[in-house]
Amino acid sequence: EDQVTQSPEALRLQEGESSSLNCSYTVSGLRGLFWYRQDPGKGPEFLFTLYSAGEEKEKERLKATLTKKESFLHITAPKPEDSATYLCAVQDPGGYNKLIFGAGTRLAVHP
């Protein structure tokens, strides 16, 4: 069964303390891996799509990377406004653009 596992469940950082979030997946024939940010009381907000091992994408303090079995979301010098839940999802190989989500990592960045 296709699965997405994120770790850690929760992460507390001091402002400026860089770290990485992990998303490991088991899916045959990856068609796309997605990262989203979700703030409390809001819908997930799209961040990145990665398609093949070795691919990297960046946006401000965030950088997403992809290997054949996992993806990392690196956060460089985080600020309190980066506090959110970060969700990883893979596109179901069965088609129809269905996404399978992980449970997310709750990130708290303290001043």
Added chain:
Amino acid sequence: DTAVSQTPKYLVTQMGNDKSIKCEQNLGHDTMYWYKQDSKKFLKIMFSYNNKELIINETVPNRFSPKSPDKAHLNLHINSLELGDSAVYFCASSQPGRGEGYTFGSGTRLTVV
């Protein structure tokens, strides 16, 4: 200017009642979805429509019935509500092939008492 809007934002209702949630997108996307986010924050797909045609129908009780009158609208009707239906329901839309991911609405928090 909202891209995907759903109403209501909060819904508190008694067991056994019937309720509806409405969703509209102004992005011109062909595909719309309903996802359920449970108390552990897992997002799980329920239904998907592509240009008014049902294309994904996951294992969901048949008390849940989606309806898409046109490709910009997707509604969710729930009959005979149960305590276990309490969750946040998200509508989303996407244009397959663009690699942009979904655009989500802000969610409807359903509480069944």
